[in-house]
Structures are given as structure tokens and as C-alpha cells.
Amino acid sequence: MIASLVLVLLVLPLAGVGLAYNFRDAVTGSFDQRLSSLLQVILVRLEQDPVSRRLDESLDLGDPRFSRVFSGWYWQVTDTRDTTLVSRSLWDQRLPVIQAQGVTLRNAQGPRGEPLRIAERDVRLPGYPRRLHVSVAASREELNSEVARFEWLLGLSLLTLGVLLLAGLALQIQWGLAPLRRLHANLRAIESGEHKRLETRLPGELRELAQAMNEVLERDERMISRSRDAAGNLAHALKTPVSVLKTLADRLPEAPRHQVREEVARIDTAVRHHLARASAAGSAILSGRVGLKATLAPVVDGLARLAERRGIRFEYALDESLNVRMDPQDLQELVGNLLDNALRWAETRVAVKADATSDGLRLSIEDDGPGMTPQQRERALKRGARLDERHLGAGNGFDSSPTSGFDSSPTSGFDSSSGTGSGLGLAIVEDLVTLYGGQLQLEASSLGGLCARVWLPSTASA
Amino acid sequence: MKILLVEDDRALSETLGEALRDAGLIVETASNGSEGDFLVRTERYDAVVLDLGLPDGDGTRWLSQWRDDGLDLPVLILTARERWSDKAAGFSAGADDYVTKPFETGEVLFRLRALVRRSHGHSHPVLSSGALTFDTHSGSVALAGRPINLTAQEIRLLAYLMHAAPRIVSRSELSEHVYDRDHEPDSNVIDVQISRLRRKLGSERIETLRGQGYRVVAVETPA
Numbered sequence: 001m002i003a004s005l006v007l008v009l010l011v012l013p014l015a016g017v018g019l020a021y022n023f024r025d026a027v028t029g030s031f032d033q034r035l036s037s038l039l040q041v042i043l044v045r046l047e048q049d050p051v052s053r054r055l056d057e058s059l060d061l062g063d064p065r066f067s068r069v070f071s072g073w074y075w076q077v078t079d080t081r082d083t084t085l086v087s088r089s090l091w092d093q094r095l096p097v098i099q100a101q102g103v104t105l106r107n108a109q110g111p112r113g114e115p116l117r118i119a120e121r122d123v124r125l126p127g128y129p130r131r132l133h134v135s136v137a138a139s140r141e142e143l144n145s146e147v148a149r150f151e152w153l154l155g156l157s158l159l160t161l162g163v164l165l166l167a168g169l170a171l172q173i174q175w176g177l178a179p180l181r182r183l184h185a186n187l188r189a190i191e192s193g194e195h196k197r198l199e200t201r202l203p204g205e206l207r208e209l210a211q212a213m214n215e216v217l218e219r220d221e222r223m224i225s226r227s228r229d230a231a232g233n234l235a236h237a238l239k240t241p242v243s244v245l246k247t248l249a250d251r252l253p254e255a256p257r258h259q260v261r262e263e264v265a266r267i268d269t270a271v272r273h274h275l276a277r278a279s280a281a282g283s284a285i286l287s288g289r290v291g292l293k294a295t296l297a298p299v300v301d302g303l304a305r306l307a308e309r310r311g312i313r314f315e316y317a318l319d320e321s322l323n324v325r326m327d328p329q330d331l332q333e334l335v336g337n338l339l340d341n342a343l344r345w346a347e348t349r350v351a352v353k354a355d356a357t358s359d360g361l362r363l364s365i366e367d368d369g370p371g372m373t374p375q376q377r378e379r380a381l382k383r384g385a386r387l388d389e390r391h392l393g394a395g396n397g398f399d400s401s402p403t404s405g406f407d408s409s410p411t412s413g414f415d416s417s418s419g420t421g422s423g424l425g426l427a428i429v430e431d432l433v434t435l436y437g438g439q440l441q442l443e444a445s446s447l448g449g450l451c452a453r454v455w456l457p458s459t460a461s462a
Numbered sequence: 463m464k465i466l467l468v469e470d471d472r473a474l475s476e477t478l479g480e481a482l483r484d485a486g487l488i489v490e491t492a493s494n495g496s497e498g499d500f501l502v503r504t505e506r507y508d509a510v511v512l513d514l515g516l517p518d519g520d521g522t523r524w525l526s527q528w529r530d531d532g533l534d535l536p537v538l539i540l541t542a543r544e545r546w547s548d549k550a551a552g553f554s555a556g557a558d559d560y561v562t563k564p565f566e567t568g569e570v571l572f573r574l575r576a577l578v579r580r581s582h583g584h585s586h587p588v589l590s591s592g593a594l595t596f597d598t599h600s601g602s603v604a605l606a607g608r609p610i611n612l613t614a615q616e617i618r619l620l621a622y623l624m625h626a627a628p629r630i631v632s633r634s635e636l637s638e639h640v641y642d643r644d645h646e647p648d649s650n651v652i653d654v655q656i657s658r659l660r661r662k663l664g665s666e667r668i669e670t671l672r673g674q675g676y677r678v679v680a681v682e683t684p685a
Contacts, residue, residue, distance in 0.1 A: 236542040240471045242564035247477040250567055251484075268564055275544075302550030309558060310580070329545060336546035 001173060008165045016158045020151045027150075031143050032105050035119035038136045039103060042075055043123060046132070065089065070112050072139025079130040095135050107140070115140040179206050186210075190217070193288050193325070235275040242268055290331060292322040292354060292361070299336045307343055307350060314343075315351040322354055324361045324456050326436055334432045337425040338365045338452050345369030349447055360438070360457040369449035377442040377450075380426055429454075463578055463621060464488040464506070464639050468498035468521070469513040469540065478511075481567040486601050486614050487574070488642050495524045502528060502535075506638040508578045509536040511570065514543070514552065522555035529556035536577035538570070575599060582625040589624045592680035594667055596624045605663060606683075615640075616659055619652075623668065623678045632675035 041061055065073040066087040076095045077085040084094065093111035095118065098104070103121045110116040120135035179202045189195040197217060198210040242264055249260040300316055307314035324331065342350045346367035354363045372380065429452075433440045438456040445451035465482065469475040470493050479489045490505070492498035495516045502510060514521035525537055539557045541548060549560050558580075559573050575598045579587065589596045593606040601617055603610045612620065618640045623631055633649050641647055656676060660668050669677045 236563075239542040239563035240474055244471070244473045244477050246564055247474070247481050247567050250481055251477075264564075298554075299546050299550040302553030305556060306553045306558065309556070329547070332546040332550075336549065340549075 001169070004165070004169050008162050008169070012158050012162045012165075016154055019154055020147075023150050023154075024147050027143060027147055031117060031138070031140075032119065035105070035117060035136050035138055036103055038075070039119045039121065039134060042077070042134055042136060043121075046077070046123075046125060046134070061087075070110075072110065072112075072114055072116075072141065074110070074116075074135075074137045076135045076137075078133045078135075079128075081130060095137055097133055097135070100133070108137070110137065110139060115144070117143070179203050183210060187213075196288065231274055235271045238267065238271050242271070289323045289325050290328050291320070292324055292331075293318040293320055295328045295331050296335055299332045299339070303336070303339050303343060310343065310346075311348070312343060312346050313349045315349065318352070318354050319356075322356055322361060325458060326456065330432050330436070334429050334454065335363070335365075337429050338454070341425055342367040342369075342450070342452070345371075345449060347449075351447065357455075360455055363454045363456070364451055365454075366445035366447050366451040367449040368445070368447040371444055371449040372442065380442060381430065381440070463508045463575075463618065464490070464642075465574060466490050466492060466498060466501055466505070466507045466510045468492045468495065468510065468516065468524075470494055470515070470517050471513070474513075478567065478570065482571065482574075485567075485571050486617060487571075488618070488640070490643065494518045495521070499524055499527070502533060503531075505643055506635070507535055508581075508639060509538060509574050511538050511540060511574065512557075514539055514541045514548075522551055522557075525552075525555040525557060536574075536581045538573050538577060540565070540570075572599065578625065584625065589627075591624060591627055591667070591678045592682045594624075594663060594678070594681075596621060603663075610662055612659070612662065616655060616662075619655055620659060620663075620678075623676060627678040628680075630671055630675045630677045636676065 038061060061075065063073065065071040066075060066089050068089055069091045070093075071089045073087070074090045074095060075087045076090060078094075078097055086094065090111065095110075095116075096108055098106075098120070100120050100122055103119060105117065105119050108116045108118050116137045117140050118135055118137040120133065123132050123134055125132060183198065183202065183206060186195065186198045190198065197214050200207050200210045200214070202210055245260065245264045249257050249264060252260060296318070304314050304316070326334075339350070339352070342365050346369045349368045351366045352364070354361060356362075430440055433454055433456070436456055438454060441453040443451045443453060463486075465487055467475060467479055467482070467489055469478070469491070472493065475491050475493065479491050482489045490501065490507075492501055495518045498510070498512070498516075501507075512521045512525060516524070521539060525539075528537075536558045537556065539552045539560045540563060541552065541560060542563045543549075544562050552560055558577050561570055561573055575587070579585075579589075579598055587598045589598060595604045595607075596602075597604075598621070601621070603612055603617065603620060619636065622636060622639050633652055636652060637646055637649075656668060656670070664681065666681050667679055669679050671677060
């Protein structure tokens with residue numbers, strides 16, 4: 001593109017200047033040649049009068065312009081004694097004379113002040129005593145105007161050419177780069193998670209590029225899932241021995257027990273941390289929209305069976321059209337934990353409702369269990385907020401006396417042991433809701449128990 | 463309370479079994495699915511702790527078969543997988559609860575007790591019959607608020623009777639749920655232990671119904 005601009009803006013004017021110069025040169029050359037041959041004709045005529053040895057006054061060059069006064073076309077023959085023979089066109093004026101051995105060409109001013117081109121030479125005629133000086137002159141006005149017209153035409157056509165070239169260039173850029181712009185928009189869509197692959201309806205080379213990029217994306221996805229699996233397998237393989245160590249530690253005397261538990265907690269924290277990171281890395285980049293009902297189906301099926309075994313009515317009706325922008329696993333985690341908790345506390349009923357709002361999705365999960373007091377709800381949410389610190393800090397927050405926390409008090413609220421061994425079900429829910437820029441609220445349910453409300457935005461959070 | 467632990471990892475099976483026994487439970491173990499299957503179908507357990515990753519088929523497969531065959535006892539699954547799709551698969555197969563590894567022994571115990579309690583229709587962790595109370599978590603017995611000192615075996619007997627109350631429990635049912643299958647007592651031993659309980663709690667609290675079995679009776683005033 002820059003090369004084309006250089007071509008148009010630099011080469012065209014240069015070519016113009018060159019062409020104009022050469023044209024002027026050629027035209028001037030042929031003008032000079034004409035003057036020289038006229039000079040030759042005069043010399044020949046002068047020599048053709050061998051008898052009188054005098055200058056013939058009726059020298060006629062066959063061009064009427066030499067007879068018209070001040071026509072711009074003149075000739076003149078002078079000798080050293082001022083015997084002068086001139087064309088009628090010169091009338092009472094004379095051309096300036098200089099010494100010139102051979103044919104000399106020069107510019108001078110004519111009688112009317114017009115620019116003249118003069119061809120002249122000194123000559124000796126046999127039988128004529130003195131040296132003669134012969135000049136032929138013609139006005140350069142004609143020549144100049146011819147050159148000027150040519151230059152104007154040249155300039156105009158070059159300008160037109162330049163404008164056309166630039167316009168063509170602009171169009172080429174506009175049309176030629178359109179597929180690239182489409183590709184760019186496509187990439188952005190992939191980055192934001194709207195698409196998984198580039199579309200390949202593109203011109204030749206670009207299609208190949210898009211296909212190659214798709215292959216890279218596929219390989220990335222495979223690598224992410226492989227490393228996810230690898231991290232997961234490693235973490236899971238460690239869990240059984242960690243369980244054994246934890247159980248064994250309980251049987252040790254106080255001092256070593258404490259130490260062993262602390263070390264085990266560190267292993268446990270590391271395992272969880274890396275497992276969580278491995279799965280988060282996969283979901284953050286490529287989470288598109290998922291159907292709520294289809295994604296939750298396996299979780300809901302399992303929990304419906306559990307509800308049936310516990311004799312709890314499970315009211316669950318979700319519209320097929322509802323969708324949410326979330327990693328499927330995260331969505332299952334979020335709803336699964338809330339449902340699990342509701343089923344744990346419910347006496348006879350659990351109800352799940354979801355509807356779309358203008359800017360997201362609203363989900364509520366209610367039960368008719370003992371519920372929580374406002375203070376308990378507040379505490380439950382605060383407890384969740386501390387999960388992160390615990391993950392980073394000295395490991396296992398779910399301390400050595402798990403039974404003390406929820407023993408004999410079904411009203412104490414969120415089942416702190418649901419979900420993972422060391423985490424809190426609600427804390428996981430809160431983490432996920434925060435990660436996706438949503439909101440979690442705990443309220444009293446009209447059914448009598450707890451109502452957990454979740455709002456998830458339809459646009460991706462930062 | 464007698465439970466079956468189906469776990470292929472020997473170290474975990476031994477340590478967890480030991481910890482649960484320390485808490486007063488009778489624990490029998492199976493190291494694979496088919497052994498567990500055999501025991502579940504031939505013995506009487508109050509609950510099963512089932513590991514999902516068994517060498518001879520996934521735990522959910524065995525569980526589904528038990529449920530299909532009408533075996534309705536509470537099942538707690540142990541799993542290393544934390545994903546909800548995995549947990550949900552366990553529930554779909556008929557599990558009653560789950561614990562993810564690595565777990566606390568206390569948590570397994572808590573869940574088991576809650577499951578057994580619920581299977582007998584109790585929602586509160588403290589069972590009471592008149593002035594007599596039994597805390598399912600601590601295993602402590604009190605009479606009108608005063609703690610009563612009982613042996614582990616006596617507690618097991620009373621716990622089973624109180625879970626079942628006001629149902630009558632036959633002698634054979636009692637021996638199946640309260641004694642290890644390798645040490646099943648003759649009926650005489652049960653009679654002796656029941657009479658010891660009566661001495662400590664007051665004879666009117668445990669009723670003997672000739673030819674049928676035993677029953678805990680609600681009596682308000684301490685003897």
C-alpha cells in the first residue's frame with residue numbers, strides 16, 4: 001500500500017517533469033533544424049547569383065510570413081560596410097549581429113520585443129569582397145505556446161491518472177481487506193466466548209489461515225482438557241492416601257496428631273488449589289451460553305431420586321429457552337450445592353424456579369425446613385467470604401472437630417459439611433456467583449424455610 | 463449400629479474401619495464390589511459406606527443393582543470426584559449421601575448416624591423416650607438429664623432399640639444389628655445384657671414381649 005502511494009505521489013510527477021523536458025527538447029531541436037535549413041536556403045540563393053556578384057534583393061523563401069511586417073519571421077544579410085539585405089517583415093528594424101564562424105543558434109529579442117530564435121553564420125562568397133553575415137529568425141511564441149499546451153495536457157492527464165490510481169487503491173484496500181476485518185471480528189467473538197471457531201467462508205488464502213487457526217484452537221482445547229484431566233487424576237489419586245493419613249492422625253497422641261494434621265492439611269490445600277486452578281483455566285476462556293435445563297438435567301435427575309428416597313416433593317420446572325453464560329461444570333456446581341442444601345433441610349418440599357430478566361437470569365431455590373434467622377443468614381454469607389483466606393492460609397478451616405459445629409442443631413443453617421470435605425457448600429456457591437459477576441441472597445422462604453436467590457448476568461463480567 | 467464398609471484401598475479400609483469401631487460401631491469390610499454385594503444380600507446392616515472406585519465395577523453399578531432388587535438400606539458413598547455430575551450419578555444410582563475424599567472421620571460418622579436415624583424416621587439427633595434420652599452423636603445416655611454410664615455393647619443395644627421404638631425388635635434382629643457376625647451370641651447373652659440395662663435404667667423402660675422381642679417404653683418419671 002505504501003509502495004502504491006509512493007508510486008502515485010512521487011513517480012507520476014517525476015515522469016511528468018521528464019516527459020515535459022524531453023518534449024521541449026525535441027520540439028526545440030526540430031525548430032532549430034528548420035531555422036538551420038532556412039539559413040542554408042538563403043546561402044544557396046546568395047551563391048546562385050554568380051553573374052552580378054551582388055546581393056539579390058528579391059530573395060524569396062516561399063513563406064509569406066517573411067513578407068508580413070513584424071510577423072516574427074525574419075531574415076537579414078549584412079556585410080561589414082552595412083550593406084544590408086533584409087526580409088520585408090523586418091521593415092525598418094534590424095536583427096542584432098554577433099560574430100559566428102559556423103552555424104550559431106541563440107535566443108534574442110525581436111522588434112516587437114518578442115522572444116526570437118536566431119540561426120546565423122558568417123560566410124564569404126566567391127567574388128564578393130566582404131564577409132557576409134546571414135541570420136534567420138523566428139518567433140519562439142508559437143513554440144512556447146505549443147510546449148505550454150503539451151505541458152498542460154500532460155499535467156492534466158497525469159493528475160487524472162493519479163486520482164484514478166489513488167481511488168483504485170482505496171477501493172482495493174476497502175474490498176480487499178473486508179475478509180480480514182471479518183476475520184478480526186470473528187477472533188474477537190472467540191475471545192469473548194460467543195463463538196468457538198472461526199468461520200471459514202473466506203477467500204482462498206484466508207480460508208486456509210482460518211482453518212489453521214481453528215486447528216490451533218482445537219489443539220489448545222485438547223491440551224487444556226488433557227492438563228485438566230492430568231491435574232484432576234493426580235489430585236484424585238492423592239485423596240485416598242490423604243484420607244488415610246487424616247484418619248490415622250485421629251488415633252495419635254495430641255502433640256504428633258496436631259503436627260500430622262497440619263501437614264496433611266497443607267497437602268490437601270495444595271491439591272485443592274491446583275485442581276481448582278486447572279478447571280478454572282479451562283472455563284474462563286471458552287465459556288459460551290449453555291441451556292439451563294439441559295446442563296442441570298444430570299444433577300437434577302440425581303437429586304430428584306434423592307428427594308424421592310427422603311420423601312420430599314421436588315418441584316422443578318425450568319423453561320427450555322433459558323440459558324446462561326457459564327461453564328457447564330460451574331453451573332452444575334452452583335445449583336447442585338444449593339439444591340443439596342435445600343434437600344438436607346427440607347421437611348416435605350423443595351421448589352426451584354428460574355426466569356429470564358432483561359439483563360440476566362434469576363434463580364430461586366426454596367425449602368420448607370427450619371430456615372435461618374437473619375443473623376444466621378448474615379453469618380453464613382460472611383463465613384463464605386472467608387473461604388479464600390482459608391484457601392491461601394494455613395489450610396484446613398474445617399477443623400478437627402467437625403461434629404461440634406452441626407451437632408444437634410438442625411436450625412444452625414447452611415450445612416457446613418456439604419460439598420467438599422474442607423470447604424463449605426455455600427462458600428463455593430458464593431465464589432462462583434462472584435466469579436460470574438452475579439449476586440447471591442438468602443431470604444426467608446414463603447414455604448417456611450430458606451430461600452436462596454441467585455442472579456447471574458447475561459453479559460460476561462470483566 | 464452395624465455397617466458395611468466397601469473400600470478397595472486396604473489402608474483406608476483399615477484406618478476408617480478402626481476409627482468407626484472406636485466410635486462404637488460394628489464395622490464389617492469388603493474389598494471389592496462382589497464381596498460387598500454378597501454381604502449386603504446375606505447380612506443385615508444399618509448402613510453401607512460404599513467407595514465409588516472399586517476394582518470390579520463402579521460403585522454406582524452395584525448400588526443400582528441393590529436398589530433394583532429392593533435393598534433399601536441407607537448408602538453413603540465415598541468419592542474422590544468432587545464434580546456435581548459425579549455426585550449426581552451417585553444419587554441417581556440411589557445413594558443417600560456422599561462424602562468426598564479426603565474426609566474427616568467425624569464427618570463420615572456424622573453422616574452415617576444421620577442416615578440411620580432418618581431411615582428409622584427420626585429427624586432430631588437426640589432420641590428420647592419419656593425421661594430417657596440418647597444422643598446419637600455423642601452416644602451418651604441420660605435419664606431425666608442425668609448421665610448414665612453404660613458399656614459400649616449396652617449402648618449399641620439401647621441405641622438400636624431406641625432407633626426402632628416404638629416398634630418391637632425381635633431377638634434375631636437385635637443380634638444381627640448389634641453383634642459382629644463372627645461373634646453372634648446365643649440368646650442367653652442378649653437376655654443377660656438386657657437385664658443389665660434394665661438394672662441401670664429401670665426395668666419398666668424395656669419391655670419383653672414373649673415370643674416377639676423387646677421394646678423401649680416411654681416412662682416419664684425416673685425409677
